[in-house]
Amino acid sequence: MVINIENILSEISEDTQLNLDILNDFLKIKSISTIPEYANECMKAAEWLKNYLTEINLDTIIYESEGHPIVYSEYKSQKAASKTLLFYGHYDVQPVDPISLWNSDPFEPTISEIDGEKCIVARGASDDKGQLLTFLIALKYFFKNYGELPFSLKIILEGEEECGSKTLPIFLKDYEDKLSADIAYVCDTGMWNKNTPAITRSLRGLLSEEVEIIGPNRDLHSGEYGGVAWNPIRLLSEIISKIYSTDGKIMIPGFYDGVSEVQENVKTSWSQLEFNQTDYLNKIGQITSSGENDRTIFEKTWSRPTFEINGIYGGYTDEGTKTVIPSSASAKITCRLVGKQDPKKILDNIHSFIKSNVPEGIKVNFKGSDYCKAIEFDTDSEFFSVSSEAIKEEWGKAPVYTGGGGSIPVVEVFKTQLNMDTVLVGFALDDDRIHSPNEKYNLSSYVGGIRTWARIFSKFV
Amino acid sequence: MVINIENILSEISEDTQLNLDILNDFLKIKSISTIPEYANECMKAAEWLKNYLTEINLDTIIYESEGHPIVYSEYKSQKAASKTLLFYGHYDVQPVDPISLWNSDPFEPTISEIDGEKCIVARGASDDKGQLLTFLIALKYFFKNYGELPFSLKIILEGEEECGSKTLPIFLKDYEDKLSADIAYVCDTGMWNKNTPAITRSLRGLLSEEVEIIGPNRDLHSGEYGGVAWNPIRLLSEIISKIYSTDGKIMIPGFYDGVSEVQENVKTSWSQLEFNQTDYLNKIGQITSSGENDRTIFEKTWSRPTFEINGIYGGYTDEGTKTVIPSSASAKITCRLVGKQDPKKILDNIHSFIKSNVPEGIKVNFKGSDYCKAIEFDTDSEFFSVSSEAIKEEWGKAPVYTGGGGSIPVVEVFKTQLNMDTVLVGFALDDDRIHSPNEKYNLSSYVGGIRTWARIFSKFV
Numbered sequence: 002m003v004i005n006i007e008n009i010l011s012e013i014s015e016d017t018q019l020n021l022d023i024l025n026d027f028l029k030i031k032s033i034s035t036i037p038e039y040a041n042e043c044m045k046a047a048e049w050l051k052n053y054l055t056e057i058n059l060d061t062i063i064y065e066s067e068g069h070p071i072v073y074s075e076y077k078s079q080k081a082a083s084k085t086l087l088f089y090g091h092y093d094v095q096p097v098d099p100i101s102l103w104n105s106d107p108f109e110p111t112i113s114e115i116d117g118e119k120c121i122v123a124r125g126a127s128d129d130k131g132q133l134l135t136f137l138i139a140l141k142y143f144f145k146n147y148g149e150l151p152f153s154l155k156i157i158l159e160g161e162e163e164c165g166s167k168t169l170p171i172f173l174k175d176y177e178d179k180l181s182a183d184i185a186y187v188c189d190t191g192m193w194n195k196n197t198p199a200i201t202r203s204l205r206g207l208l209s210e211e212v213e214i215i216g217p218n219r220d221l222h223s224g225e226y227g228g229v230a231w232n233p234i235r236l237l238s239e240i241i242s243k244i245y246s247t248d249g250k251i252m253i254p255g256f257y258d259g260v261s262e263v264q265e266n267v268k269t270s271w272s273q274l275e276f277n278q279t280d281y282l283n284k285i286g287q288i289t290s291s292g293e294n295d296r297t298i299f300e301k302t303w304s305r306p307t308f309e310i311n312g313i314y315g316g317y318t319d320e321g322t323k324t325v326i327p328s329s330a331s332a333k334i335t336c337r338l339v340g341k342q343d344p345k346k347i348l349d350n351i352h353s354f355i356k357s358n359v360p361e362g363i364k365v366n367f368k369g370s371d372y373c374k375a376i377e378f379d380t381d382s383e384f385f386s387v388s389s390e391a392i393k394e395e396w397g398k399a400p401v402y403t404g405g406g407g408s409i410p411v412v413e414v415f416k417t418q419l420n421m422d423t424v425l426v427g428f429a430l431d432d433d434r435i436h437s438p439n440e441k442y443n444l445s446s447y448v449g450g451i452r453t454w455a456r457i458f459s460k461f462v
Numbered sequence: 463m464v465i466n467i468e469n470i471l472s473e474i475s476e477d478t479q480l481n482l483d484i485l486n487d488f489l490k491i492k493s494i495s496t497i498p499e500y501a502n503e504c505m506k507a508a509e510w511l512k513n514y515l516t517e518i519n520l521d522t523i524i525y526e527s528e529g530h531p532i533v534y535s536e537y538k539s540q541k542a543a544s545k546t547l548l549f550y551g552h553y554d555v556q557p558v559d560p561i562s563l564w565n566s567d568p569f570e571p572t573i574s575e576i577d578g579e580k581c582i583v584a585r586g587a588s589d590d591k592g593q594l595l596t597f598l599i600a601l602k603y604f605f606k607n608y609g610e611l612p613f614s615l616k617i618i619l620e621g622e623e624e625c626g627s628k629t630l631p632i633f634l635k636d637y638e639d640k641l642s643a644d645i646a647y648v649c650d651t652g653m654w655n656k657n658t659p660a661i662t663r664s665l666r667g668l669l670s671e672e673v674e675i676i677g678p679n680r681d682l683h684s685g686e687y688g689g690v691a692w693n694p695i696r697l698l699s700e701i702i703s704k705i706y707s708t709d710g711k712i713m714i715p716g717f718y719d720g721v722s723e724v725q726e727n728v729k730t731s732w733s734q735l736e737f738n739q740t741d742y743l744n745k746i747g748q749i750t751s752s753g754e755n756d757r758t759i760f761e762k763t764w765s766r767p768t769f770e771i772n773g774i775y776g777g778y779t780d781e782g783t784k785t786v787i788p789s790s791a792s793a794k795i796t797c798r799l800v801g802k803q804d805p806k807k808i809l810d811n812i813h814s815f816i817k818s819n820v821p822e823g824i825k826v827n828f829k830g831s832d833y834c835k836a837i838e839f840d841t842d843s844e845f846f847s848v849s850s851e852a853i854k855e856e857w858g859k860a861p862v863y864t865g866g867g868g869s870i871p872v873v874e875v876f877k878t879q880l881n882m883d884t885v886l887v888g889f890a891l892d893d894d895r896i897h898s899p900n901e902k903y904n905l906s907s908y909v910g911g912i913r914t915w916a917r918i919f920s921k922f923v
Contacts, residue, residue: 228767
């Protein structure tokens with residue numbers, strides 16, 4: 002099989018509008034996985050993918066368990082010695098609230114120009130619908146021109162990445178025999194900046210929990226019971242404030258066990274990255290940065306663990322005043338984990354820490370937790386070199402090996418359950434506003450992404 | 463005018479079902495003043511009152527300004543030497559949330575038996591619809607039996623007590639010339655317990671404010687920006703925790719300026735009240751009490767100022783997890799004030815305290831504040847003695863002079879704007895769940911209340 006990559010690349014560039022129409026169609030589906038009311042939209046997204054994959058020539062099924070379905074495709078190369086790739090992406094998206102901050106309907110994709118760059122604005126544009134399509138669309142050109150792929154392929158597209166991936170381990174167990182591959186590819190990460198590609202070499206783990214503090218046994222009138230009743234909002238606030246030291250350390254006992262310093266050569270490569278801290282903070286409306294005082298921004302976001310409160314609620318929150326002492330107050334917590342931090346142990350320590358910081362008789366409920374460990378890859382392997390080379394050809398410079406601040410739980414599962422490494426290649430940009438209002442994906446990311454995958458594929462001939 | 467009070471009292475007892483039907487009818491009106499959507503229900507309640515008062519023979523008008531209307535009645539005694547009373551009540555009620563905790567529709571009054579006592583369950587049953595009707599219904603028997611009252615009377619029934627009483631000062635200014643009276647009566651307070659009546663001799667003031675902390679300029683992904691972005695929930699929690707010392711003192715500078723110790727004789731009378739602290743705390747589901755460690759429950763709720771968070775919100779609060787660092791977090795605050803505390807000064811100090819406790823570049827918004835001063839009455843006056851005597855006849859023991867934990871802003875306005883003292887006589891009980899789900903008013907409060915007012919009225923012959 003001889004591949005004319007230049008021919009494929011010019012076809013991709015010519016087809017820009019056609020491929021945008023495909024993305025546009027996909028983005029209209031409201032596949033919000035965390036809100037039960039959108040379950041049928043998740044199914045719609047799965048069916049849309051199945052149709053697309055079947056059309057380009059891949060055997061595809063929809064796998065169903067209790068949660069949102071998984072779309073699974075297989076392709077067997079005729080050539081005995083060919084490599085087997087496993088690709089993973091997720092078709093589910095984050096909720097859209099606060100809806101009032103969107104400039105257009107999150108599910109009516111709009112082409113805008115932001116800072117001189119054309120981009121498509123919609124929920125999921127970057128995370129992960131736009132990104133996963135770069136891979137799937139690149140495949141099309143190989144079938145179209147050669148009727149085959151130069152490698153064997155397995156594709157897993159899940160619909161629960163944003164809500165805990167409950168179905169995935171069941172699927173992986175069910176399909177264990179079919180899933181062996183040489184390497185996994187995931188397209189859910191970013192570039193260093195719009196001119197500098199990146200491969201993510203490590204990912205922080207994630208731990209989530211919700212805590213509810215119960216003070217009085219019912220809502221009370223603050224005039225009658227103020228000064229006597231334990232206000233759960235105050236108690237919850239005091240707990241949260243005790244979690245952080247004044248210099249930004251997390252005070253949960255044992256929190257930093259298993260956290261090691263990054264190697265000197267990695268630190269050096271980070272120090273050489275083009276980076277303006279003032280601009281970086283400015284972009285998010287800040288003058289100073291939070292977190293550990295003695296750490297750089299790269300350390301804080303790539304190699305250090307975090308403890309964040311993602312939501313808080315309690316008492317009267319509508320318009321006006323209500324002189325109430327609420328019965329309960331709740332906070333939603335997530336921690337980013339690194340190195341060898343043990344999520345189970347940390348969760349236990351969080352529970353004990355919170356329980357030991359409430360007065361006698363005050364109840365504490367934990368509403369369900371979930372976690373995955375942090376992960377690091379060996380960047381010396383064949384697949385990292387091949388990918389790095391293809392990326393360099395497309396973007397004119399070698400990708401930087403960055404750390405990932407976010408968590409992609411599937412990568413840990415591939416490692417522990419299938420014993421498989423993952424190459425994380427993605428084309429998202431820092432200002433894509435993923436999980437925020439007005440999420441977008443640059444056209445340069447989309448078209449450059451499709452071209453990059455075509456180049457990577459052509460290396461496996 | 464010779465009044466046969468025993469005759470009136472037996473009529474009242476015979477009419478229990480009739481008078482309950484009147485209350486029932488009034489409670490069905492959803493006059494929630496804090497939520498703009500219920501404005502027409504507030505008007506409905508005002509019209510209901512006007513009809514009732516007109517029917518019993520009082521000249522009544524509906525006064526309208528920008529907010530919810532005020533119902534105003536006048537009655538001029540033919541006897542030159544008669545006293546003039548001014549009565550105040552409010553027909554508006556608190557919101558009903560959380561609706562899921564109600565055992566019946568808050569606006570479909572239900573008769574229940576709680577701890578062996580018959581009571582009527584509905585929003586406003588105790589605060590203040592049931593209470594104000596005790597006064598208005600007692601009047602009926604005087605007109606019915608004698609065609610007149612033994613005193614002159616002015617009645618003000620407002621619809622904004624639960625939302626800041628904006629219309630009232632405008633009305634008082636407009637009607638200044640008409641409102642002169644010897645004393646004001648308000649029925650919006652409680653008994654010591656179901657067998658022990660009370661007159662409230664002091665009221666705490668109220669200060670309300672809402673604070674919003676703005677961290678990043680938009681919601682951020684906690685994987686990308688966790689450990690770097692200032693999480694406004696953390697910052698707000700830290701501010702709240704700094705407000706309270708470990709021994710329960712409020713740490714806002716100058717907060718206790720103008721707070722004096724209660725007189726020894728009042729302290730002594732409090733120490734003689736039948737009171738079981740364990741039971742009291744048990745009833746609200748607590749083992750210990752919050753607030754200043756070195757103060758009794760009576761001091762904490764009657765003579766000491768408080769600082770409460772009535773509501774808190776920020777970030778993702780729906781089902782499941784969203785790995786977001788929110789742009790903002792908000793808290794609704796109210797303080798109860800006592801003695802000579804200066805609300806304006808305290809508010810300024812709260813603003814400075816909060817602003818000085820956020821990192822550089824973090825924005826703080828205050829969303830609008832409101833306040834009224836604390837107040838104390840001279841219990842040696844004629845009207846306190848007359849009322850006390852009538853109350854003793856009805857309940858078999860003299861009323862205790864208690865402190866009021868809550869605030870009734872109108873009482874301060876009567877003092878400062880009309881230079882008039884107020885006798886606070888009410889029949890609510892501690893377990894009436896006012897401002898909470900399943901608010902109720904005991905039949906013994908309702909009927910005993912009507913009888914008490916009839917006895918008070920008969921003293922003015």
